Amino acid sequence: MRPQIVLFGDSITQQSFASGGWGASIADSYSRKADVVLRGYSGYNTRWALFLLNRLFPLGSGTPPVAVTIFFGANDAALIGGTGKRQHVPIEEYKDNLRKIVQHIKNNSPDTLIVLITPPPIDLQGRREHARSLYGDKASTVPDRTNEESGLYAEQCVSLAKELGLPSINLWSKMQETEDWQKFLSDGLHLTPQGNAVVSEAVNKVFDEAGLSALPYDFPPHADIDAEDPEKAFVQQCAAI
Amino acid sequence: MRPQIVLFGDSITQQSFASGGWGASIADSYSRKADVVLRGYSGYNTRWALFLLNRLFPLGSGTPPVAVTIFFGANDAALIGGTGKRQHVPIEEYKDNLRKIVQHIKNNSPDTLIVLITPPPIDLQGRREHARSLYGDKASTVPDRTNEESGLYAEQCVSLAKELGLPSINLWSKMQETEDWQKFLSDGLHLTPQGNAVVSEAVNKVFDEAGLSALPYDFPPHADIDAEDPEKAFVQQCAAI
Numbered sequence: 292m293r294p295q296i297v298l299f300g301d302s303i304t305q306q307s308f309a310s311g312g313w314g315a316s317i318a319d320s321y322s323r324k325a326d327v328v329l330r331g332y333s334g335y336n337t338r339w340a341l342f343l344l345n346r347l348f349p350l351g352s353g354t355p356p357v358a359v360t361i362f363f364g365a366n367d368a369a370l371i372g373g374t375g376k377r378q379h380v381p382i383e384e385y386k387d388n389l390r391k392i393v394q395h396i397k398n399n400s401p402d403t404l405i406v407l408i409t410p411p412p413i414d415l416q417g418r419r420e421h422a423r424s425l426y427g428d429k430a431s432t433v434p435d436r437t438n439e440e441s442g443l444y445a446e447q448c449v450s451l452a453k454e455l456g457l458p459s460i461n462l463w464s465k466m467q468e469t470e471d472w473q474k475f476l477s478d479g480l481h482l483t484p485q486g487n488a489v490v491s492e493a494v495n496k497v498f499d500e501a502g503l504s505a506l507p508y509d510f511p512p513h514a515d516i517d518a519e520d521p522e523k524a525f526v527q528q529c530a531a532i
Numbered sequence: 533m534r535p536q537i538v539l540f541g542d543s544i545t546q547q548s549f550a551s552g553g554w555g556a557s558i559a560d561s562y563s564r565k566a567d568v569v570l571r572g573y574s575g576y577n578t579r580w581a582l583f584l585l586n587r588l589f590p591l592g593s594g595t596p597p598v599a600v601t602i603f604f605g606a607n608d609a610a611l612i613g614g615t616g617k618r619q620h621v622p623i624e625e626y627k628d629n630l631r632k633i634v635q636h637i638k639n640n641s642p643d644t645l646i647v648l649i650t651p652p653p654i655d656l657q658g659r660r661e662h663a664r665s666l667y668g669d670k671a672s673t674v675p676d677r678t679n680e681e682s683g684l685y686a687e688q689c690v691s692l693a694k695e696l697g698l699p700s701i702n703l704w705s706k707m708q709e710t711e712d713w714q715k716f717l718s719d720g721l722h723l724t725p726q727g728n729a730v731v732s733e734a735v736n737k738v739f740d741e742a743g744l745s746a747l748p749y750d751f752p753p754h755a756d757i758d759a760e761d762p763e764k765a766f767v768q769q770c771a772a773i
Contacts, residue, residue: 292587308549308560310725315556319549322570329563334754342766343751346533366754377759484551510584513575518618525583 293509294325295354296498299340299347299392300362303411303482305331311484316491317498324506325357336366336380337388344395355400358503360494361392364410365436365480368444373435374422386447393455404501406494407452407459409445411486412466413438417479436480458501460493534750535566536595537739540581540588540633541603544652544723545572552725557732558739565747566598577607577621578629585636596641599744601735602633605651606677606721609685614676615663627688634696645742647735648693648700650686652727653707654679658720677721699742701734 298304298314307314308329318327330347332340340363348355367385369375380388393405413436422430445463452459466472466489473479475486482490498504511524539545539555548555549570559568571588573581581604589596608626610616621629634646654677663671686704693700707713707730714720716727723731739745752765 305563306560308556308563310557310560311551312556312560315549315553315559316551318556318559318570319547319553322546322549322572323574326567326569328567329559331563332751332754333564339754339757339762342762346751378754510573510587513573513580513619516580521580521583 294357294506295328296321296325296503297328297330297347297356297359298362299330299359300408301331301335301366302333303331303365304329304360304362305333306481307331307487307490311487313482313487313490313494316487317494320491320495320498320504321506323508323510325503328356334366334378335363336369336378337363337385337392338367338380341388341391344392348396348399350395350399352399355396355403357506358404358406358498358501359396360406360408361389362408363389364444364448365441368410368441369436370434370440373433374431375435382443382447385444386451389448389451390455393451393457404498404503405457406497407448407457408490408494409448409459409461409463410441411462411476411480411482412472413441414473414476414479417473417476419479421478421480458497460490460497462490462493465489465493535598535747536569537562537566537744538569538571538588538597538600539603540571540600541649542572542576542607543574544606545570545601545603546574547722548572548728548731552728554723554728554731554735557728558735561732561736561739561745562747564749564751566744569597575607575619576604577610577619578604578626578633579608579621582629582632585633589637589640591636591640593640596637596644598747599645599647599739599742600637601647601649602630603649604630605685605689606682609651609682610677611675611681614674615672616676623684623688626685627692630689630692631696634692634698645739645744646698647738648689648698649731649735650689650700650702650704651682652703652717652721652723653713654682655714655717655720658714658717660720662719662721699738701731701738703731703734706730706734 366378367380369378371379396403415434442463449459449461466475477483516524607619608621610619612620637644656675683704690700690702707716718724757765
């Protein structure tokens with residue numbers, strides 16, 4: 292009934308409804324206008340995400356989403372020599388997979404607003420502390436991700452968005468505009484409430500610019516209801532839709 | 533595709549995806565299992581909610597929700613002599629309207645878990661301060677709601693749940709078990725993050741007891757994916773569904 296906004300991504304999307312989360316914040320902004328649908332898959336890279344496309348975005352679906360955020364890369368950029376090596380996807384394939392995801396959605400619904408979001412920066416110190424908190428002395432001393440490598444993936448994501456004429460959010464760059472950007476990351480990778488706020492502000496800005504915030508309320512605001520004749524407001528609203 | 537959990541109510545539901553909100557918390561708990569659908573309508577009472585039923589819960593719908601929270605009463609209990617008088621619904625009608633909402637949903641899907649939630653307590657002092665913050669000296673000195681009146685509505689809500697054999701959450705009582713319960717309310721009526729936590733814990737408990745937390749993940753956890761042969765995990769998952 293209501294338009295849908297789909298958030299598609301990895302754990303940074305899956306966790307986006309935790310307290311202070313960016314997904315919940317978008318859902319709050321659109322609380323009477325659109326359903327925000329959480330499609331975050333912890334640990335997934337773009338290669339594995341391809342297996343989900345036919346189920347998440349079925350071709351021939353009568354009611355495609357008005358907007359989709361695509362937020363992958365943090366796992367693709369895991370180093371081939373680190374503990375996350377099974378998640379690693381080569382950078383050219385990452386870009387190609389992102390393209391396939393976009394094309395799949397566009398094939399079904401050319402008008403869907405697609406927003407590409409790059410992986411966040413990596414705080415090596417934060418990653419080390421996180422590993423030590425989990426494994427103590429047995430923690431690997433080899434980094435699972437580096438900021439430089441994630442930056443290369445972010446570049447490819449933005450480059451694809453330009454190529455396809457899509458809006459993008461370069462989270463990797465944007466966060467590092469703040470001097471103490473490490474505060475945005477809870478374990479050197481995932482987001483703190485402050486980090487979540489960076490994402491929700493950026494996503495809301497892109498949605499605003501695309502006119503999404505002008506979506507209508509799905510039923511009359513209560514102040515428009517005549518207490519003596521409430522039916523009137525609902526008949527009018529239905530006629531208008 | 534995924535089962536749906538619908539949160540149906542007034543502003544305390546509509547605002548439930550704000551930071552620390554109870555709705556977002558449920559969505560987080562079910563982030564890979566169910567879609568939490570926000571159907572909160574600020575200012576609405578049960579009388580006006582009836583106009584929404586055919587649209588929100590269409591009869592003959594093939595995929596009814598697995599669970600629905602019904603969380604009304606805060607506006608129904610507005611005093612007939614106060615500034616919220618247009619929202620007031622007599623207590624017998626409140627109970628009767630709740631019954632109609634339940635019956636409408638049950639008619640279409642007898643297996644849907646329906647949870648009735650009572651209005652929260654009212655902190656008169658908090659309401660006064662809120663009115664003064666908005667209107668200064670022009671704020672009405674007549675209360676728009678009282679704790680006693682809301683308590684009567686809460687009783688009727690719980691009584692109906694017992695009568696229909698439904699689980700209920702007596703938020704009015706539960707919050708007042710804490711000595712400084714006023715901390716749960718931001719303006720004497722709506723919820724602070726602490727107040728939201730009371731709701732999300734109670735709802736999660738009811739859902740747990742009904743077995744909802746055993747809903748399956750919608751795709752394989754990433755640790756179950758064989759990096760050398762990822763397709764296998766997805767074929768198995770699809771066969772299992």
